[in-house]
Amino acid sequence: MSRMTLTRYLIEQQRENDNIPSDLRLLIEGVARACKEIGHHVGQGALGGVLGSNETENVQGETQKKLDVISNEIMLEANEWGGHLAALASEEMELIHPIPDRYPRGKYLLLFDPLDGSSNIDVNVSIGTIFSVLECPDAGPPTEATFMQAGHRQVAAGYALYGPQITLVLTFGNGVQAFTLDRETFSFVLTNERMQIPEATAEFAINMSNQRHWQPPVQRYIDELIAGKTGPRHKDYNMRWVGSMVTDVHRILTRGGVFLYPFDTRDATKPGKLRLMYEANPMAFLVEQAGGEAIDGKVRILDIQPSQLHQRVPVMLGSKEEVERLKSYHA
Ligand code: AHM
Ligand code: MG
Secondary structure, eight states: OOOOBHHHHHHHHHHHHOOSOHHHHHHHHHHHHHHHHHHHHHHHGGGGTOOSEEEEEOTTSOEEEHHHHHHHHHHHHHHSSSSSEEEEEETTOSSOEEOOTTSOOOSEEEEEEEEEOGGGGGGTOOEEEEEEEEEOOSSSOOOGGGGOOOGGGOSEEEEEEESSSEEEEEESSSOEEEEEEETTTTEEEEEESOOOOOSOOSEEEOOGGGGGGBOHHHHHHHHHHHHGGGSTTOSOOEEOOOSOHHHHHHHHHHHOOEEEEOOBSSOTTOSSSEEIIIIIHHHHHHHHHTTOEEESSSSBGGGOOOOSTTOEEOEEEESHHHHHHHHHHHO
16 A cells, blocks of 8 residues: 555544544645654754753743753744634744734734653753644634634644654644654655553652652552552562653553653642643643543543633543543542
8 A cells, every 4th residue: 555644644534524624634735844854853963063051941841851842932923823823822932923914913822832841852861842732712813812722623633743754743633643654755644643641550750859848648549550560559660761751652542551740749839740731731642532530630621711821730641541540549
């Protein structure tokens, strides 16, 4: 069979199921092009002068890496002219970015973390780009309030993973598809038409160095996993923590597992580390579409009504059995 490129897959889906409007398809193709370009810069590393930090801080008060800034620019430039978007928002920009007057305004909103896992850039460990697409409900110029929609209203979401392979993982609410970049033809080729997370797992991902700051339900849950075969779970668990959410989630979509960045008591102003709108929501959409679950402890991530563009949430996602158990411990 001839290879199924991203373009062909999206056109055929639109034809067969009528579930991907053409301007949404073109928008996603624009995002995919931007990811290829970011992937190129990531691959250049020291040769491209892209490693190391900028002198700047983002709205979260984090020092920006050069690649954070480069990736943000690429996402803006690749996506603002297409005519499919009303506005964009990014982890690296305090305010939303309305489409400049010189371009036509479309009906979608794009949110993204242009370069996720920034602490891994300089050490040559996998990193990624995460994105989420919402509809723009009104015809007037969008404001931050226009973005304040719960995650279940996303019409598409995905990530690009810059690892040994460059992988693009997408959902339009009809399962999860993975595409691998063919580095010779520079096109994304469908390599997994339906990613599925096994219901049960024996692998967990959490930053153990924060253990003393966790709340009792997470303390209990992790204690029980670590107790292994002789503990209440009666099996041995394995641990992985890459420190790039994209990579940790990709592993879970590929072979199962559970990922936690829970609420902790380190900083009263931060209810978790990860950001709802461009990290937790798109990942929760993908995980649910692959048969898993995603909660903040008590509530389904996709049902959280956002109140701020850069708000943080605790995140627990992955194999159903584990997330259900976490929910029961928090109840
Ligand atoms: P970033 O968007 O600034 O890169 O931060 C998000 C990342 C996630 O990819 C990852 O899961 C987490 O931060 C790791 O945090 P920690 O360094 O506390 O383990
Ligand atoms: Mg991030």
